[in-house]
Amino acid sequence: MIPNNLQNYLKMNTLRTLRTCERGHQYYKSSDCPVCPICESERQPESDFLLKLSAPARRALENNEIKTLEELAKYSEKEILKFHGLGPASIPTLKEELAKAGLIFKN
Structure with a gap:
């Protein structure tokens, strides 16, 4: 019998596919996320407050x-949200970053 942690490892690695970005x-x-982790790590946000967010949150703001x-x-x-x-x-x-700049979310 294969230990659970080895089963999980095998399961995760069999689900992974090799991809090539543009x-x-x-x-x-x-x-099925199309984001290349290498490209994402090379991107630099335009504003400092974006650096404090996770990559998905940062992209959500930038995409809008x-x-x-x-x-x-x-x-x-x-x-x-x-x-x-x-x-x-x-x-x-x-909220913290807005407050530092003397701003708040719209009501």
Whole structure:
């Protein structure tokens, strides 16, 4: 009988597929997420507050043309939480960064 941790390891590695991004990077991934981890690690956010967020949360804001705190302040928390990739765990960080700049979420 194979131990559980070895079974899990084998299961995870059999689900991973080798992929190549449009820039030629090769990587393995088990989900259907199209993001290349190598390209993602090379990206630099335009604003410092974006550095404090997880990659999915940062992409969610960038994909919605939010690159500054001033742009972020135009949205309510409820609107922000509707963005794919941004969850409740990011809200305290966003509130803190807005407060440092003297801003708040829209009511």
